[in-house]
Amino acid sequence: MLTLHRAAMAAFALVLAGCGEAASNSDSKAPAAAAKPAHEKESGIKASDMVIGDPNAPVTIIEYASATCPHCAVVDAEILPEIKKAYIDTGKAKLVFREFWTPPQELSMVGAIVARCAAEKGGRDAYFAVMGNLFRTQETWISQNWKTELEKLSAQAGMDKAAFDACLKRQDIFDMLQAQFKEATDKMNVTGTPAFFVNGEKTASYSKEDISKAIDAALTKSGG
Secondary structure, eight states: OHHHHHHHHHHHHHHHHHTTOOOSOTTOOOOOOOOOOHHHHHHOOOTTOEEESOTTOSEEEEEEEOTTOHHHHHIIIIIHHHHIIIIITTTSEEEEEEEOOOSSHHHHHHHHHHHHHHHHHHHHHHHHHHHHHHHHTHHHHHHSOHHHHHHHHHHHTTOOHHHHHHHTTOHHHHHHHHHHHHHHHHTSOOOSSSEEEETTEEOSOSSHHHHHHHHHHHHHHHTO
16 A cells, blocks of 8 residues: 555645645654543544544444545435434444545545645534535535635635645644555555445445444343
8 A cells, every 4th residue: 555655645745846846754763652532442433533523432433534525425414313313312322534545536535635734723523514514515625626616615614815825834734644544545444435434344235224234233232
């Protein structure tokens, strides 16, 4: 997967160049891991993860998704709301959302970075609001002037132009997301999106039926 990692770093360099700045250290190592909270040790949740639901829920659903993935947009609009209602809102499961790169890589990266910047300002809700908007408006912001369209979306999350421009140059966020991408490809064997794992096991597909089947099996195994 080394070629994928190099391609990702080259794509981020293109984003920075488009903002009037060259990439400063694309080979830098991932930031040192933060101290793990109690629920991270039990469920595998990382300090950098975006989580919906009770962190102590018995079942952990991990979704790898990309802001530029059409199927991810369908899942976000049609499948996850039903999974959330049946399992997450009832305390049976939690959803861990992790970003992944898909073509065009530079746009999937910048979308994720903008969402992460929104989270720093407005927390988890702001993050998922931006990601939801990215999914809903994919055709517009990908096919048109991405910077103008993303600036509009970031403004809805309370970011002014200066904050948006600074966000696009956040090497630290890219490094964290790139480390996540490397782990997904090298350790989880993720090759595309959307990809779902339930308590560490990859689901047969991203259909509501297969995700629900995996959750039900995990609940039975855990006695939930």
